[in-house]
Amino acid sequence: MSTSFSYDHVGLSVADLDAQRDFYTTAFALREQSYAEVPQPRTRIAFLRSATGLGIELVERAGSTEHHAGNAFEGAGLQSYFHLALAVTNLDDAIATAVAAGAEAISAPADAQRPGIRFAYLQDPEGNLIELVQAN
8 A cells, every 4th residue: 555645734933923923824825724822831833724725834832942044055054944935826926925024035036947947035034934936
């Protein structure tokens, strides 16, 4: 018997759950599906999903420490997940919406090494890298 796999969600540890939830719902049209609190260690969890299936679990845990890269090259130098990549239908509009919601543009739109692909990097309000990818 073989097992098949498909994407479900990515988990993101955050410093401020409320601010990050506001950012991700505004910037990427996600809706909160569930919310939970765990008393020890004090942890709050919000699960967000888009109409197309993109899932992000935001986890705020007391005592967590900051860890992020300033750009994609720095991120590739750390042995861990270093960015969230989102497929978009209009790269320029997606960048404008995310920046208006509080993201910082890290790189201008450019052609990728893969033919027919344009991309750009952003940072969310806590500095996590997000790659936006558009197939032409």
